[in-house]
Amino acid sequence: MPRLAIGPELPEELRALDPPVRRDAVVALRRFLLRVAGAPHPERVRGARDARVATLRLAGGHRGVVVRQRDVYWLRTVLPDPQAWAHARRHRYGVNPVIGVVEEWDAESLERVEPALRRSAGASRLFDPICDGDLLALGIDVRALRLIRLVTTEADVAALEPFLPPTQHAPLAVLAGGGSLHDAWRELETCRATDEDPGPIDTGDLHAALLRSPDRAAFVADKVELDRVLGMPGWCTFLSPTQHRLARAARYDHPVLVVGGAGTGKTLVALHRAAHLAARGSGPVLLVTFSQSLAEDLSARLDTLIPDEATRKRVEVDNCERLALRIVAHEEGRRPTLVGPGARTLAELTDEALRLLSRATGDLLDDVDPRRKPYRHIVVDEAQDISPAQWRLLRAAAPHAHDDLFVVGDPHQRVTETRVALGALGIPVAQHTLRVSYRLPAEVLSFAVRLRGGGPVDGLVRGASELHGLRAARHGERPVVRGYDSAEAELAGLAATVRAWLEEGVPAAGIAVGARTPRLARDARQALGETEVRVSTFANLKGLEFERVALVGVSEGVVPQPPPGDPGARARALQRERGMLYVACTRARSLLYLSHSGRGSPFLSF
Ligand SMILES: Nc1ncnc2c1ncn2[C@@H]1O[C@H](COP(=O)(O)OP(=O)(O)OP(=O)(O)O)[C@@H](O)[C@H]1O
Secondary structure, rough: OOOOEEOOOHHHHHOOHHHHHHHHHHHHHHHHHOOOEEEEEEEEEOOOOOOOOOEEEEEOOEEEEEEOOEEEEEEEEEEEEHHHHHHHHHEEEEEEEOOOOEEEEEEHHHHHHHHHHHHHHHOOOOOOOOOHHHHOOOOOOHHHHHHHHOOHHHHHHHHHHOOHHHHHHHHHHHHHHOOHHHHHHHHOOOOOOOOOOOOOOOOHHHHHHHHHHOOOOOEEEHHHHHHHHHOOHHHHHOOOOHHHHHHHOOOOOOOEEEEEEOOOOOOHHHHHHHHHHHHHOOOOOOEOOOOOHHHHHHHHHHHOOOOOOOOHHEEEEEEHHHHHHHHHHHHHHHOOOOOOOOOOOHHHEEEEHHHHHHHHHHOEEOOOOHHHHOOEEEEOOHHHHHOOOHHHHHOOOOOOOOOOOOEOOHHOOOOOOOOOOOOHOOOOEEEEEEEEEEEEHHHHHHHHHHHHHHOOOOOOOOOOOOOOOOOOEEEOOOOEEEOOOOHHHHHHHHHHHHHHHHHOOHHHHEEEEEOOOHHHHHHHHHHHOOOOOOOEHHHHHHOEEEEEEEEEEEEEOOOOOOOOOOOHHHHHHHHHHHHHHHHHHHHHEEEEEEEEEOOOOHHHHH
């Protein structure tokens, strides 16, 4: 049987086809995998730049492009015939000689760019001070050296980005920006998907390279696996190398904290870690987040990610408040009252739950009897808004052992008063950072980061955390900021904007409208009439994402809300206000619209 690896774009490409074409393509792939009668066979590509590239006729007018070596087939893409042939001729494939992952080169474009680079090349070239040996040690392909030697400016390197594999472009971009060889090498290291030493790299071994590239290829051994990979959303199968390394690490001896800006995949990593622990861990897993609605969302996504029922059952998903309630209810035999006579506050219940757990084990920080702990592994999302008391409860709910706590969060997205330094709570963590936002187009990301401004915020480990080094995976449209003379005109503008989006075909579920206060959110709801778009406060948009987001009332006197007089409290309140607006802005996958009446919020002046 052929060994078939699926490329990351394939599930979406197939879903976008007309149903009959899609069905034919999937049947053809099943036949190909099983080598049964009627299976498509690889067809050579005349004029291919890489002799290993072939196409498979999958359905009427559609072909798959495969890279083939002996019985290994890497299915890169499914396209209408003419585009498939063009794609097949255009690219060549290789293996990074340092980290051993697969590389895809847009060879045709690079051939076109080379004469232009040669013509514009200055006398002194950007990489002149670096010898060939050093470039090769960074994994730069020997065939690319001639081209790279022509590069004169940092802008040349940026212009080459779409045509180079990321493993070639990333170290060059670091060097072009003035980084050292060591910095460039560290950047290359982030493209590794595992911590295992790959040993000597055989650049002729496509199979080994594909196995080292889980972001680029997923092997499917049989029809069941093929159907599963094709049927699931891409996020279930393909993680970036850094995300993969963090989520699938065999073992962490100490608690782990993953931080990262908006849309960098922290929640995705938390979900995959929970799934990994459910499959390979050594006991019940708790996945905990900020609110009940986020917990419901995570739970639904875990159902998709973990098809096996028994494995799925090993993960409980909850928020911290309900966790405390459940622990107390379990002990007392009935649900504690939250209102009326005898009611306890959520804070009191959290303390009570901690006391109960500590009693069970003898001591809060000492695992006298780890079997009495309700969970073996705890994964925490939205860590920045979990209170110290809740952290103590979480710490007490799992034994001190390997893979006990895996925490993700972003201190810049804090929307509550909470400020915790995990170390001070007896949770020393090893910190990792995600730096690429997959949700936000570069234009929305840079707008949101500038608007976030306000200097460093309190980090989750200790000290301050700065928002820098974050980049976007793609480009898109610039945010729109509109000023109106009155609140009525602003709401009419909102209604017209949302109507236009719906008329363009954006589904209502892909649109969110946000406002700073519940009252403004109610006004916006009213202005929108019957439309089923989500309308909420900035803070309640936390953790969610939409195609388009409209934020209203981003006006002076509203954002920020008037801060308290005490200077310390004032500074913290302003940081929180910035955090809320940043959270709201960063929910937009493609388009962000902000409006104000009268003068705009001072946060908009950057
Ligand atoms: N490697 C990736 N490739 C493609 N898409 C990705 C990747 N990682 C994350 N995404 C997508 O980016 C979006 C943001 O991911 P996620 O919600 O996990 O980020 P986050 O860091 O938790 O965001 P936030 O903190 O802003 O709520 C999701 O749509 C997710 O599927």
